[in-house]
Amino acid sequence: MNILFLGTSAGVPTKARNVSGVALRESKGKGWYLIDCGEGTQHQVLHTKLSFHSLKAILITHVHGDHCYGLPGILASAAMGGREEPLTIVAPAGIKAWLEATCEVTQLCLPFAVDFIASDELPSVEFENMAVATFRLSHRVASYAYGFTERKIDAALDIEKLAQKGIPRGPLWGQLKQGFDVEFAGERLKSHDYLIFKNKPRKVVIAGDNDRPELLVDACEDAQVLVHEATYTEEMAQKAGDVGHSYAKLVAAFAETVQLPNLVLTHFSPRYQPSPHASPSIEDIRAEAQSVYSGSLYLAQDFGEYTLDKSGHFSEVAGE
Amino acid sequence: MNILFLGTSAGVPTKARNVSGVALRESKGKGWYLIDCGEGTQHQVLHTKLSFHSLKAILITHVHGDHCYGLPGILASAAMGGREEPLTIVAPAGIKAWLEATCEVTQLCLPFAVDFIASDELPSVEFENMAVATFRLSHRVASYAYGFTERKIDAALDIEKLAQKGIPRGPLWGQLKQGFDVEFAGERLKSHDYLIFKNKPRKVVIAGDNDRPELLVDACEDAQVLVHEATYTEEMAQKAGDVGHSYAKLVAAFAETVQLPNLVLTHFSPRYQPSPHASPSIEDIRAEAQSVYSGSLYLAQDFGEYTLDKSGHFSEVAGE
Numbered sequence: 001m002n003i004l005f006l007g008t009s010a011g012v013p014t015k016a017r018n019v020s021g022v023a024l025r026e027s028k029g030k031g032w033y034l035i036d037c038g039e040g041t042q043h044q045v046l047h048t049k050l051s052f053h054s055l056k057a058i059l060i061t062h063v064h065g066d067h068c069y070g071l072p073g074i075l076a077s078a079a080m081g082g083r084e085e086p087l088t089i090v091a092p093a094g095i096k097a098w099l100e101a102t103c104e105v106t107q108l109c110l111p112f113a114v115d116f117i118a119s120d121e122l123p124s125v126e127f128e129n130m131a132v133a134t135f136r137l138s139h140r141v142a143s144y145a146y147g148f149t150e151r152k153i154d155a156a157l158d159i160e161k162l163a164q165k166g167i168p169r170g171p172l173w174g175q176l177k178q179g180f181d182v183e184f185a186g187e188r189l190k191s192h193d194y195l196i197f198k199n200k201p202r203k204v205v206i207a208g209d210n211d212r213p214e215l216l217v218d219a220c221e222d223a224q225v226l227v228h229e230a231t232y233t234e235e236m237a238q239k240a241g242d243v244g245h246s247y248a249k250l251v252a253a254f255a256e257t258v259q260l261p262n263l264v265l266t267h268f269s270p271r272y273q274p275s276p277h278a279s280p281s282i283e284d285i286r287a288e289a290q291s292v293y294s295g296s297l298y299l300a301q302d303f304g305e306y307t308l309d310k311s312g313h314f315s316e317v318a319g320e
Numbered sequence: 321m322n323i324l325f326l327g328t329s330a331g332v333p334t335k336a337r338n339v340s341g342v343a344l345r346e347s348k349g350k351g352w353y354l355i356d357c358g359e360g361t362q363h364q365v366l367h368t369k370l371s372f373h374s375l376k377a378i379l380i381t382h383v384h385g386d387h388c389y390g391l392p393g394i395l396a397s398a399a400m401g402g403r404e405e406p407l408t409i410v411a412p413a414g415i416k417a418w419l420e421a422t423c424e425v426t427q428l429c430l431p432f433a434v435d436f437i438a439s440d441e442l443p444s445v446e447f448e449n450m451a452v453a454t455f456r457l458s459h460r461v462a463s464y465a466y467g468f469t470e471r472k473i474d475a476a477l478d479i480e481k482l483a484q485k486g487i488p489r490g491p492l493w494g495q496l497k498q499g500f501d502v503e504f505a506g507e508r509l510k511s512h513d514y515l516i517f518k519n520k521p522r523k524v525v526i527a528g529d530n531d532r533p534e535l536l537v538d539a540c541e542d543a544q545v546l547v548h549e550a551t552y553t554e555e556m557a558q559k560a561g562d563v564g565h566s567y568a569k570l571v572a573a574f575a576e577t578v579q580l581p582n583l584v585l586t587h588f589s590p591r592y593q594p595s596p597h598a599s600p601s602i603e604d605i606r607a608e609a610q611s612v613y614s615g616s617l618y619l620a621q622d623f624g625e626y627t628l629d630k631s632g633h634f635s636e637v638a639g640e
Contacts, residue, residue, distance in 0.1 A: 012397045013363050039393040040360045043333050065396045065426045073359040073389045077332045098425040105418040106385045107461055141427055 001027050001150060001202050001308045002317070003227065003264070005300040006044040007036075010231045010245070010267045011066050016274060017302050018044055019066035020267060022206055022227060024148055026129045027310070030054040033130070034074075035146060035206045036061055041070035042077050044302065052078035053085070056127050060091035060119070061208020062143035068095060072102045079110050086113040090125060090132070092142055093118045119144045126151070135219040137210035139244040145207035147219050152179065153202075154310060155195035162194055202308050209267070211244045213254035220258050224312045227300070228255075229267035233280065233288050236269075252289035252297070262314040265289060266300035321347050321470060321522050321628045322637070323547065325620040326364040327356075328586045330551045330565075331386050336594060337622050338364055339386035340587060342526055342547060344468055346449045347630075350374040353450070354394075355466060355526045356381055361390035362397050364622065372398035373405070376447050380411035380439070381528020382463035388415060392422045399430050406433040410445060410452070412462055413438045439464045446471070455539040457530035459564040465527035467539050472499065473522075474630060475515035482514055522628050529587070531564045533574035540578050544632045547620070548575075549587035553600065553608050556589075572609035572617070582634040585609060586620035 002025040007018030019038030023045075026032065031054050034041070045052070055078070060068050068091070078087070089095070096116045102108065117123050120142060125132045129151050137143040157177050167173070167184055175182050176194045183189075203223040207216060213228060220226055230252075231245035240247045248265065255263040268282060276283040286299050296314065298306065305317040322345040327338030339358030343365075346352065351374050354361070365372070375398070380388050388411070398407070409415070416436045422428065437443050440462060445452045451471050457463040477497050487493070487504055495502050496511045503509075523543040527536060533548060540546055550572075551565035560567045568585065575583040588602060596603040606619050616634065618626065625637040 012400050013366065015366050018363070039390065040363050043338070043360050043363070046333065046335055063426045065392055065422075065428055068426065069389075069393045069396075070359065072385055076385045076389075080332050094425040098421060101418060101421040102385075105414040106383045106388065108385055 001025065001148070001204060002305055003204065003225070003308075004048060004050070004305045005266065005302055006041050006048075007038050008266045008268060008300045008302055008304075009066075010229070010269045012270060013038075013040060014270050017268070017270075019069075021070065022266075023048070023050055024204065024206065025050075026056075027150065027202070028129065031056050031127075031129060033132075033148065034058045036067040036208070037070040037074055038066045039069040039073075042074040045074075047303070052081050052083055055087065056130070057088035057090060057125070057132075059132070059146050060089070060095055061137075061145070061206075062139060062141050063092050063094050063098075064141065064209065067208065071095070071099065072106070072108065075099075075110055075114075076108055079108075079112065084112050086115055088115045088117065088125065088127075090117045090119050090123065090134070090146070092144075093120050133219070135205075135207075135216060137208055137215055138212040139209045143208040143210055145205055145210070145216060145219050147203060147205045147223065149203045150201050153197060153199065155197045158194050158196050165189070199310050199312060202310070202312065204308060209245060211241060211246055211250075213246060213251045214257075216254070217258060220260055223260065224308055225262040225264065225306075225314055226255060226260050227264045227266060230265040230285055230289065231267055231269050233272075233284050235280070248285045248288040249292055252291075252293035255295060256293045260295055261312075262296045262298070263289070263293060264298040264300050264306065268299075321345065321468070321524060322625055323524065323545070323584070323628070324368060324370070324625045325586065325622055326361050326368075327358050328588060328620045328622055328624075329386075330549070330587045330589045332590060333358075333360060334590045337588070337590075339389075341390065342586075343368070343370055344524060344526065345370075346376075347470065347522070348449065351376045351447075351449060353452075353468065354378045356387040356528070357390040357394055358386045359389040359393075362394040365394075367623070372401050372403050375407065376450070377408035377410060377445070377452075379452070379466050380409070380415055381457075381465070381526075382459060382461050383412050383414050383418075384461065384529065387528065391415070391419065392426070392428065395419075395430055395434075396428055399428075399432065404432050406435055408435045408437065408445065408447075410437045410439050410443065410454070410466070412464075413440050453539070455525075455527075455536060457528055457535055458532040459529040463528040463530055465525055465530070465536060465539055467523060467525045467543065469523045470521045473517060473519065475517045478514050478516050485509070519630050519632060522630070522632065524628060529565060531561060531566055531570075533566060533571045534577075536574070537578060540580055543580065544628055545582040545584065545626075545634055546575060546580050547584045547586060550585040550605055550609065551587055551589050553592075553604050555600070568605045568608040569612055572611075572613035575615060576613045580615055581632075582616045582618070583609070583613060584618040584620050584626065588619075
């Protein structure tokens, strides 16, 4: 599973950072999920290898413009690019009404079906290779986190158990290995019971704007990675609270509490400048988070890509 | 007056061209007008010296997404940047309803007033330094062109006429020169009658999507420059007609008919590639237009800037 950041700025784009957008790629094939779609997300996609044809779903965390104003344009471009497969959109109900109004006013007729799922009902959605769960956050408007757990993971046959059961080596073993239940000696045998899973399923949680990270305790269970906003540092705690955002220490302390192995911070206020010598600097966010968190910490950048391998090891992918 | 192109691609952005957006700068000061606002226009503005504080008006030619999807984001960013002055928006009525729906769903509260003027009523709008007229075009949806004529132009006092009238040299001359009418010997004297204008007012016409350039005959009277779409070449005339667009020869032949001195083509289908060796190439559009047009022809590029000087001379500004 790969996480590719398409936008990492809060509120407004800067020359170096677009507003929110994250691409989550499946470990096999080209399938991907887009979490949030700020204005200009489709422009960022143009500079990656991602294709709108293999986009499985768009998930919007909340209705603020820097997380959704790119939605009409990305749908229009997918349409003009010839997409015909249905597309799932998981988003607050208001987004559905807004998209319908947008399509009507701007005469946008999509040649593919949109399967809209309201995140307000905290849905669990199963895609072919990924299960998505929804979690409620705290912000000025309803905001959500999405937990992505891979569905088809590598497993070995439990040969000892197969032998005990007297199942002969052959096609039945192959079917069980591929995840299919089989009939044997008048009994229905479940694939799951004859497999040994080498690794835990990979799980990534991608959160929207949120001023109470502790709401993510359940979401983070068994997760290897949390992607969370850190709009400010503690110096701005008052302002952060006023506008419903987190600051670095708040998120990092939560991650430490739940012993989360990997934390990726994003959605930085443009007030934090890229140079480590500037004040305030993006490095202030890193230093503050690092001071209370012992896991692996990352500060997202636009086009920064990370990979979570089968064994649960998370690392940054070197740029081209 | 300067014309700065922010986006020159039709329908979808490419790596080198954004969707429609043109900035027209006044000859004095920093005031500017934005004609069309496709998605990502605010991102383009970030790479120019334009400021949202000196934006006088946004004018939208028609409701298609590649001409307006950047509108909510640019308003949100102007708001976050501290703009408080009212902003005029001239656009088809549907845009007003869509903006209102957008503000409601996405909880966007603008700290400045928006003075909305429906282009469907072909309004004439007078700004301090610019008069704007609206003209109807032909497209799949209602589409408009905007003609910009400068209002305050350099003039010299008609000293002979002042002497004949017996007006003494002094404050009255100054007021007349500055455009104010004055009282003299019980008579109201109009400034306009005592001034000699050195040049014709500068006039630029910027058109939206349109498959009938001849509709611009009146708009182009006394204009030095027309900015018009040339989405295709004649080879695609059938398709162009089907989707309500112009091809290069159609626009250029019109410009030749009205003896327009300067024609800037824009809004190119992404099928026309940048390399002159590619097929079809953007140079095919140039060659086709040049074959029927004897004036000065320009093909717009993103961040390409042109200046129209006092004397009506139009030229490209060299890049930095």
